[in-house]
Amino acid sequence: MPAALTGQDLDSAPIQTGNSAQVDFDALVRLEALKGRKRMRGIMSLLSITADVTSILTGFFLASLAYLGTLDNDHASNMVAICIPLFLIFSLNNNAHNTRKVSNLMSGIASATGALVLAAGCLLLIAFFMKIGAEFSRGVFFLGVFFSVLAIITMRTIFRAVFRERLEEGVYAILCIYDGVPMSQTAGPGAIEARAMGLHPDLASAIAVNRLGTLAKGMDRVVIHCVPQARQAWAMALKTLDVRCEIVVPELDEFAALSISQRSGHTSLLLNSGRLAWNHQMMKRGFDLTISLAALPFLLPFFALVGLAIKLDSRGPMFFRQERIGLGNRPFMIWKFRSMRTELCDANGDRSTSRTDDRITRVGRFLRRTSIDELPQILNVITGDMSLVGPRPHALGSRAENALFWDIDQRYWQRHVVKPGLTGLAQIRGFRGATEQKMDLTKRLQSDLEYVSHWSLASDIRILLSTAMVVFHKNAF
Structure with missing residues (x-):
């Protein structure tokens, strides 16, 4: 100045x-230092691109060494010459290198590996249509993609650790x-x-x-x-x-608007987006069934082991069923692994679970801490009562500060315009566990309404991938 x-x-x-x-010249100095964040962001993005490209080069040449026993061949060179430009096109398009993706490790890895898979698919099509089988080693290709994915995961993890302090600031x-x-x-x-x-x-x-x-x-x-x-x-x-x-504009806080739009030349607040369009419902249902039915054969043997542990630990059934609020505010029966003593199970959910809850069994405490007790809800997904991603279903008697959820905020009913889910936006943001204070419900509710308003299949996939980061959570008990 x-x-x-x-x-x-x-x-x-x-x-x-x-x-x-x-x-205030002290403030001027502080603001000038703040502007350095923009430059640092650009440096991080360039380093992220460099790290991913290096990972792909390393992956394919390592595959050549492992499969053909030499680095001195055209197979790996030809593949990376085509794959890297395609990767950059796809990764830049899905913002795989912006700072948010660097900060959110799982999201960044998913975006980068997704771009790599798309690039590899295009490489396969090019090889097929140009009939260059002699110059295209399938072993080097598949090993190269595999090693590249491992390298991207490793490099991204190291990158996140190196810049962690700067990202947190x-x-x-x-x-x-x-x-x-x-x-x-x-x-x-x-x-x-x-x-x-x-x-x-x-x-x-x-x-x-x-x-x-x-x-x-x-x-x-x-x-x-x-x-x-x-x-x-x-x-x-x-x-x-x-x-x-x-x-x-603090006066607008009470409306909890999802977004702002224009109507007839006037500014309007979007308060509710209604149920998903029919084509979105079909996409969401198809995605739910594809993932659930594919996972079920692998889960059934695991269910048997968990059921045996529950039976050996305490008397009572393997599963616990409870009425929850579902789509259109209609009740349904949810499936869970039993984690409490049968005689102390709370059918209405009137009492929130606490960290030192005397109702929980030894096996049940482990199941709840790891969220394994929720896995049987995949049966609810298959039958159509639930979805893989959506607002978590609550029991009818759920309370916060001794007040029913809908008495705290009447917008509560609006979250049920979509099916409840195994996981949701609120969960990956860390809003889970007991609702001890009214604010616990408010934060979850706002996330649920935001999810409904901005639904996309990509958001469901992102939430599912991000759920792995919050399976073990301090509020899971």
Whole structure:
């Protein structure tokens, strides 16, 4: 910022934060350091691309060495010459190298390996149509894909560990300007007071516009927290910037809107998206049946072993069935492995399970901690009562702070426009376990409504893959 631009140079404006004599130069230094996050993000993405390409090169040449006993041949070279450009096309298209995918290990691995599989499939088609079987070793190809996947998983894991501290600090440069409202206690390093920086939204003042633009340069986003009467002026000022801008409107929190849209020239809040379209229902059901029926033969022997352990540990049946709320707010009977003593089982779910619950058996405690007790619900998926992914089904008597869920938030019923699921968006975000406080329900409910609003088959696949990261959770008991 030019030294001449001080608070004394600002013209008066209908809405302003005051003409401070000095600019908070400590905040300027802090913001300049914050802008380095954007550069670091670019470096991370480039390193991620380099690591994945190196993994593919390593995988195919290692396959050549293992299968043909030599690195000096054209098989691996020809394959990587075609496969790597195709991989980059697919991986850049599905954002496999952005910082979110680097931070979320499972999501990043899934995106990168998915791009590799697509590239390998295209390579097979090219080899078939061009009839280049002599130059195409099937052994090197399949081993190369396998070794490349292992290398990508290894490199991504190491990459995540190396940059873990930086990722936890945050990689986005967000400038939060507080104008006439108290600064949040959880405000990040990009939070500043408009008065301290001599800022006010005055489009009639070239100096005011220049100062705002200078502070916003290099930021990923500018967020304004201001009094209601200043919002219109700030909205006009933000439209002059070349970064993404937002204004916080706390009055809208009570509506818990899923998104904002336009209707007849007016701004509207999307509050409920209704049931999935018929073609989406067919896609979701087909996906559920394909995965469930394919997994069932492998699960049945495991079910027998778990059932034997339950029987040896305590008297009673192998399974526990309980009425839960399902699609359209209609009840259904859910299947679970019995984890409690038969005489103490809670049919209505009136009592939430606690960490020291005396009703849980020894085997049951292990089953609940590892989420194995939920596996029989795959039978509910096959019969159509449940889906693999969706809001978790609750018992009719479920409570938080001794209040029924629907008494806490009447939007609760809206989550049942889709079938309940074995896992869901709330679960992979860590919202699981007992609902001891009302906020426990609110967080899950908002995630469930968000899932319904933005459903896609890709989101179901992503949630399923991410579930592996939260099977063992501190709140699972």
